[in-house]
Amino acid sequence: MSWRAYNISITLQDIPTFFELASLPEPHVPADMLQKLEADDANDFGACRTIAAMDLVMNPVPAEQCAVSDFTVRLFDMAKTDVCLLMNGSEIILLVHEDKRIMEKAGDPEAQLIAGAIATFQSNNRKRALAGVPVHDACLIPGIVMIGTAPTFYKILVTNGLADAIAFGIFPPDSTVVHRCVPSVPRPMRCLSEKMKPLDNRAIAP
Incomplete structure (x- = not known):
């Protein structure tokens, strides 16, 4: 269209x-999300998983098109948003x-x-x-x-x-x-x- x-x-x-x-x-996310560059450096498990998901998006594999969707879902989950999808x-x-x-x-x-x-x-x-x-x-x-x-x-x-x-x-x-x-x-x-x-x-x- x-x-x-x-x-x-x-x-x-x-x-x-x-x-x-x-x-x-102010963002209601674990401090590691804003302070740790790499997933391995994060102490918070949720932040570690989200940064790892971000890295998958940054280095895309053509056959794995769900990486962006997975990362976006993790962001919404981490933000604990009051808005439902x-x-x-x-x-x-x-x-x-x-x-x-x-x-x-x-x-x-x-x-x-x-x-x-x-x-x-x-x-x-x-x-x-x-x-x-x-x-x-x-x-x-x-x-x-x-x-x-x-x-x-x-x-x-x-x-x-x-x-x-x-x-x-x-x-x-x-x-x-x-x-x-x-x-x-x-x-x-x-x-x-x-x-x-x-x-x-x-x-x-x-």
Whole structure:
């Protein structure tokens, strides 16, 4: 799907604007995650496993495409986030997409994430209709694109109008703005090569 063909644009936001916070909260992760470069140096078992998973992503093997997914799950588990990936055990409320263009020929990950958000909106509404509860007129679906261990965050507002326009292959009259946030790192031009390995890339400040 070409998102431009459906009156969709992407706008970059800084961290405070995107997350609607004046400042980010202190990270609730083991100190070893922020202080130990290598897994073997970590005393905390969870940090050791997460750093080891990160190293697998940093040195990818083409046949092992689950490394990024495993690493992302470990991050959510370590963060002990209050946000569930499933609401009421059935509705998807967060998408994570891997950018596979480094390893293989693949499409635009942003277009794939947006298409996934629209499909998620439609799927959630079908489940709600079958359950006899009101469907959503619109839903803000957060998403993450992982380039190795480097995340980019998205907020995608999907409406019935947009979903219907895509289903019927017509140009929607109302524009849709997707918000994107790229975390600040000390060396932004080296972010794609360094990813989350350097210690000063792991604790992000706005």
